[in-house]
Amino acid sequence: MDLAIYTVKAVAQAIVGSGYTTILIMLSLILYFQNRKTAVMQKAIIGESINSPLELTISQVVLGILGGALGSILLTYSGVMFDEKSGIELIFLTSVVLTLVKPRFICFAYSGAVLGALSLLTNDIYIYFTGKPALEGFLKLDITALMTMVGILHIVEGLLVALDGNRGAIPVFSNTNGKIAGGYALKRYWPIPVVLMLLTVVTAGDGTDVSTTTIMTPDWWPVIKTSHAAKLLETAVLAAAPIYAMLGYSSVTFTKTKREKALSSGLYIFIYGIVLTAVAQLARFDNIVISLFVVAFAPLAHELMLKLQALKEVRGKAKYVSDEDGIVVLEVAPNSPAAHMGIKAGDRLMEINNRIIESEKDVLEGIKQTLGKMEVKIKQVNGAVKELQYGTFAAGQRLGVVFVPRYVPKEGMVMGYENMKFKDFMDKIQENDEDEDEDENNED
Known part of the structure; x- marks a missing residue:
């Protein structure tokens, strides 16, 4: 059976298979209730939700499944495989535990480094001093395979962030040089079914239940030719094991649009995944010092990536700051009067019904006193000044915008x-x- 078909079937098993469906439903419910909070916050700020909880959840689940399928195919074709006694499944539990320390530690860069370090300590280093493994072979992870898996999952994460990271953004504010700057807080999670290739050593007459499915592999497979995998392939049966993982993304920006920030962050994560995958191949030399370097590189490089993004944000110019040209719009609710008039984030409100906007109070009063037709003068992001109209503005109706106050x-x-x-x-x-x-x- 072709590797891709076998992997896709394993992903499908993770969606509709016995027990796995329950896990997917539970993860979807957790995401849904989180998205309800996001929708409530959006409604409290803007007057209505920008994205419905169901829409936010469906995009996470669907893209998560697609990302899981892509990641699983990349893992399978690259030849990432683990001994069934390696304890690789602990990487997901370790991520959950590390999240209790800091939420961003849910990333596999940290849990992978922890497991990699434990594997080297209880096997390679312990054997060097005592001549035997500390845990009788348990938790013996191939560092090349482990860190390649972490790198590939970050490649997938980068794509998910670029595609979907801007959904559910919450308007936020900060003080910059005595003025208020508007921005966005972004937070998204995707449940992904990851298919890992496990090697089970079989000896004649040991009673092991071996699947009758034969996996046809190309001559060039596996790409990652570790000595550990090569030895196991001689006496082992290769099988796919689907496991659910959660990829997460959280960030804040005051210098970019929410779409620009998602694309920028996705690119950083994608590049990190490529670099880590390349660095992981150094562990092929089966040297303890090099393996320790590869294990340490994953979290340190991840921290560097985050620092570079933060530094770029700090040195950047705040994008949404109100000034003498008008009060800047940070967010526009869909199907609102502002949306129908064509007002967009980044536009500046200059006048409402010929009332010059000098402060946020003028905006509130101008809206409050409007009955029937509303005329708005705005300055667009490109500098063009336009006059817009909305003919059926009712008493008590909201314009449907979040604007950035001018004064602290x-x-x-x-x-x-x-x-x-x-x-x-x-x-x-x-x-x-x-x-x-x-x-x-x-x-x-």
């Missing part, structure tokens, strides 16, 4: 997306405006 409140409070809702922030700003009006009246 007196107390110096700036909203952090993790500890304060947008509504609370806007209430603070309105209270600040009212205090200023009272101060002016007292002076008069």
